[in-house]
Amino acid sequence: MRTPVTMNSIRIGITDCARYANYERWFLDAPTKVDVIRLSYNLNNMDDIDKCEGVVLSGGEDVDPRRYKRPDLLGRLELTDIDEKRDxxxxxxxxxxxxxxxxxxxxxRGMQLFNVYHGGTLIFDIPTVTNINGHAKIQGMDQRHEISVGEKTLLNEITGCVKGAVNSSHHQCVETLGTNLLIAARAEEPVVEAIQWRNAHEKPFYLGVQWHPERMVDQNSPFSYNIRQAFLDYIIEHREPSTNDDENTPTHPSESV
Structure with a gap:
């Protein structure tokens, strides 16, 4: 288990979603003190990102397939699973x-959107395209499966693992990688479970994971605890001294939609 770096509170932004409270609680429960800003088009608070020292892209609806040049998929997806304003x-x-x-x-979804932003595409429905099951929820419950972690990847450094078990509740995944991205973990082929920058140590921290570390049953798992702590430790280790001035500390609503 990673030992947290101790310092004054960190300000992070978390994008809004139906289960926003899970993400907020995960960070408020961290050994490191965290203040959370809810980033949402419903709050019209895009400029609050200027107050953040890090950003968490949360899960939720499918990414609009028009963003990865597959408008033909609209007829195969429920439009209620797409939120154009959120995208x-x-x-x-x-x-x-x-x-x-x-x-x-x-x-x-956050990992998928980041991949699409960089020019990547998505497998729009894993069972339909690959005949692979075991990733989407069953009767509203997360599934659990094994993943293989690439050696010398950022995820490998963070967790110290080359294999592990994670929860799962997705029906889509990365298909083609976006520019300058690297696969850090897989389940079975071709299901991508984590991505990072190709030159991770030359860029600011980025890790995308397909599972939900914020709601894993074992919160001490390196695939939950270590990921949160690595993200927060990076912020502390790279922050400007002035970013923690009390006069700049915002207040953050904690209610959930």
Whole structure:
């Protein structure tokens, strides 16, 4: 288990979603003190990203397939599973986070959107395209499966593992990788479970995971605890001294939709 770096509170932004409270709780329960900003088109608070020291792209709806040049898939997806306003808002969140060189942790849909932002594509439905099952929820419950972690990847460094078990509740995954991205973990072929920058140590922290570390049953698993702590430790180790001035500390709503 990683030992947390101790310092004054960290300010992170988490993109809004139906299960936002799970993400917020995960970070508020961290050994390192964290303040959370809810980033949402419903709050019209894009500019709050300027107050953040890191960004978490949360899970949720399918990414609009028109964003990866597959409008033909619209007829094969339920439109209730797409939120165009959210896609647009979070597209700009990614753009601004990259310009600000903020560390990014992307979870499930967040990883998929980040990949699409960089020119990648998605397998729109794993069972339909690959005949592979075992990744989507069953009767509302997460499934569990093994993953293989690439040696010398960022995920390998963070977890110290080359194999492990994670929860699973997705029906889509990365197909073609976006520019300058690297696969860090897989389940069975061709299901991608984690991605990172190709030159990870030359860029700000980015890790995308397909599972949900914020709601794993074993919160001490290196695929949950270590990921959160690595993200927070990176922020502390790379922050400017002035970013923790009390006068700049915002207040953050914690209610969930």
């Amino acid at each position: 647009e808002f979070e597209w700009e969140i990614i753009e601004r986070a990259l310009k600000l060189k903020l560390p990014i942790l992307a979870i499930c």
